[in-house]
Amino acid sequence: MQLTITRTETLKPKPDENQLGFGTLFTDHMLNVDYTPDRGWHDPRIEPYAPISMDPATMFLHYGQGVFEGLKAYHTDSGGIQLFRPGENIKRMNRSCRRMCMPELDPHFALESLKALIAVEKDWVPKAPGTSLYVRPTMIATDPFLGVRASHTYRYFIILSPVGAYYPEGFNPVKILVTKDYVRAVRGGVGEAKTPGNYAASLLAGQKAHDEGYTQVLWLDGVEQKYLEEVGAMNIFFVIDGEIVTPELNGSILPGITRKSVIELARKWGDPVSERKISIDELMAANEQGKLQEAFGAGTAAVISPVGEIKYGERMISIAEGKVGPVARKYYDAITDIQYGKAEDPMGWIEPVT
Ligand code: PLP
Ligand code: COI
Numbered sequence: 001m002q003l004t005i006t007r008t009e010t011l012k013p014k015p016d017e018n019q020l021g022f023g024t025l026f027t028d029h030m031l032n033v034d035y036t037p038d039r040g041w042h043d044p045r046i047e048p049y050a051p052i053s054m055d056p057a058t059m060f061l062h063y064g065q066g067v068f069e070g071l072k073a074y075h076t077d078s079g080g081i082q083l084f085r086p087g088e089n090i091k092r093m094n095r096s097c098r099r100m101c102m103p104e105l106d107p108h109f110a111l112e113s114l115k116a117l118i119a120v121e122k123d124w125v126p127k128a129p130g131t132s133l134y135v136r137p138t139m140i141a142t143d144p145f146l147g148v149r150a151s152h153t154y155r156y157f158i159i160l161s162p163v164g165a166y167y168p169e170g171f172n173p174v175k176i177l178v179t180k181d182y183v184r185a186v187r188g189g190v191g192e193a194k195t196p197g198n199y200a201a202s203l204l205a206g207q208k209a210h211d212e213g214y215t216q217v218l219w220l221d222g223v224e225q226k227y228l229e230e231v232g233a234m235n236i237f238f239v240i241d242g243e244i245v246t247p248e249l250n251g252s253i254l255p256g257i258t259r260k261s262v263i264e265l266a267r268k269w270g271d272p273v274s275e276r277k278i279s280i281d282e283l284m285a286a287n288e289q290g291k292l293q294e295a296f297g298a299g300t301a302a303v304i305s306p307v308g309e310i311k312y313g314e315r316m317i318s319i320a321e322g323k324v325g326p327v328a329r330k331y332y333d334a335i336t337d338i339q340y341g342k343a344e345d346p347m348g349w350i351e352p353v354t
Contacts, residue, residue, distance in 0.1 A: 001044050001109060003116055008048035017128035020164035022301065027124040027133075027160040031117045034142075035103050035154040044109070046117055049159065055144035059151045064197045065141035067096035070300050071257075072132040072163075073118050073353060075125045076341030081118060081353040083135075084339045086111055088257045093137060096193040101150035102139055110137070111351070117158055118353045126162045130170075132339075134163045134301070166301035167215060171332060173308025173322055174215035174297075176231055178280060179205045180313075184230065184252075186222035191229075191252030198254075199233065206232065216297070218310060220280060222252060228278045234297030234305060235259035238278065239327045241291040246298075248275040258298040262331050264347060271327075280312060287317045294325035303339075304332035 008028045015025050026049055033044040060066050069089045073081055090111060094104040114135065118125070125133040137158045141151030167174060182205040185191025185198055205217045216232030228247050230236055235256040237246045244266050249255050266273035286292040295307035308322035319325075337343035338350065 001042065003044045003046065003113055005046045005116075005120060006048065007120075014124065015162060017126040017131055017162075017164075020126060020128075020131055020162055022163045022166045023134065023161050025162055027121045027162070029117065029120050030160075031113055031156075031158040033113070033156040035156070037152050041103070041105065041109070041156070044113055046120055052155070052157070054142070057144035057146055058141070059143050059145055060140035062146065063141070063148060064195070064200070065100055065102065065151055066139060066196050067093060067100055067102060068136060068138040068194055068196070069093045070194075071135045072300060072339070073125050073135060073160075074132050074339050074341070075127045078341065080341065081122055081125050082339075082341060083115075083118075083351040083353060085257050085261070085349045086114060086351050088260070089137070092194065092255065092257070093139070096195060097139065099190060099193040100195055102141070103154060105139075105156065114158060115351075115353050117160065121160055122354055124160060124162055126164075128164075131162065131164050134161045136161065163301075167305060171304070171306070171324065173306040173320070173324060175213065175309040175311070176216045176218045176307055177209040177212060177214035178218045178220065178310060178312040179209070180220065180225050181205065181208075182217075183222035183225065184217075184219040187251055189222070189252060191222075192249070192254055194254060202233070212311075214311065221250070226279050226281070228280060228283065229253050231297040231305075231307070234299035234302065236307075237262060237294075237296050237298055238283065238286075238292065239294035239325065240283075240286045242293070243272040243274060244327060245274050245276060245278055247278055256299055258300060258303060258335065261335055261347075261349070262298055262304075265331065265334055268347070283310075284312065284315065284317070287319075292317070292319060294327050295319050296325070296328040296331075298331075303335055304328050 071089045139156045142153045143151040219229040221227040297305040306328040
């Protein structure tokens with residue numbers, strides 16, 4: 001497939017890199033690719049960032065047949081631009097596509113077109129500490145049709161957004177609320193796919209947590225509401241009695257790439273780590289016995305986000321005295337040092353763009 005590039009005539013002003021939030025600003029260009037059953041994926045083009053005009057009957061708008069991804073491009077001290085494990089995002093997007101009855105992308109094309117877009121937008125990759133260019137590949141169903149079935153046509157696009165910290169707290173402990181009133185995903189559902197409906201399903205519980213002064217929801221499983229699953233839009237980790245533990249992937253948990261990276265580093269370093277079921281009762285008991293040493297979320301946007309307080313019903317527990325624990329600190333430093341090219345990349349996780 002021949003990628004064409006049409007450059008915009010008017011560049012947007014670049015933002016103040018020290019004032020970047022998350023996901024509010026977008027760059028000058030985007031990638032667009034179309035799919036039809038007869039032509040497959042075709043007409044890939046980098047063109048000026050612009051609204052997408054759609055028939056009001058477009059299936060994505062009605063039935064949410066869509067998938068997306070999230071990864072980041074980092075500026076290194078030596079002036080290069082690099083991606084962290086982009087092949088994992090592409091694999092996960094194709095898995096999400098299979099679950100959502102959508103056409104997969106050729107992994108080689110997906111990586112090369114993503115790199116080409118970032119190369120066009122290289123001046124948008126911020127250099128200030130802790131900043132990066134967030135990459136949002138997205139695929140949507142485009143048939144104008146109101147019957148419920150998989151669409152025949154699709155649009156794949158990528159937009160880019162220069163970002164700072166995801167949480168206003170930055171790398172500081174957040175307070176989280178365990179909810180029994182709502183679940184994020186159910187067994188056999190689409191929880192392990194990165195599809196918009198999962199995020200829509202999480203909003204009301206998230207809003208209620210915010211109203212009570214909490215940053216995120218700690219989700220319990222959708223069957224027994226007993227086992228821990230994820231925290232907000234991140235995977236959850238605990239340090240219990242010296243062991244790093246995270247819920248095992250069960251079909252309703254999103255298989256995070258940061259999660260996978262923490263596990264792989266722990267195995268490499270010989271830190272005890274296990275993926276298993278963790279019940280909320282076990283967590284409460286571990287806390288009472290003084291064995292719950294740390295809790296942290298793991299995801300691309302925040303990398304590692306320490307948890308300082310958990311509320312479950314009437315019980316409120318404080319973790320690591322509400323401070324950043326040594327394990328969260330160690331993994332945050334190790335992963336961000338690799339991402340920003342400040343450390344060797346012994347795992348082969350880095351993909352250079354320029
Ligand atoms: N869980 C959910 C629901 C997410 O949306 C994300 C973010 O992508 C994650 C976990 C963390 O995944 P990753 O580390 O690949 O960003
Ligand atoms: C993450 O990167 O951790 C996310 O969950 C991204 C979010 C904006 C959906």
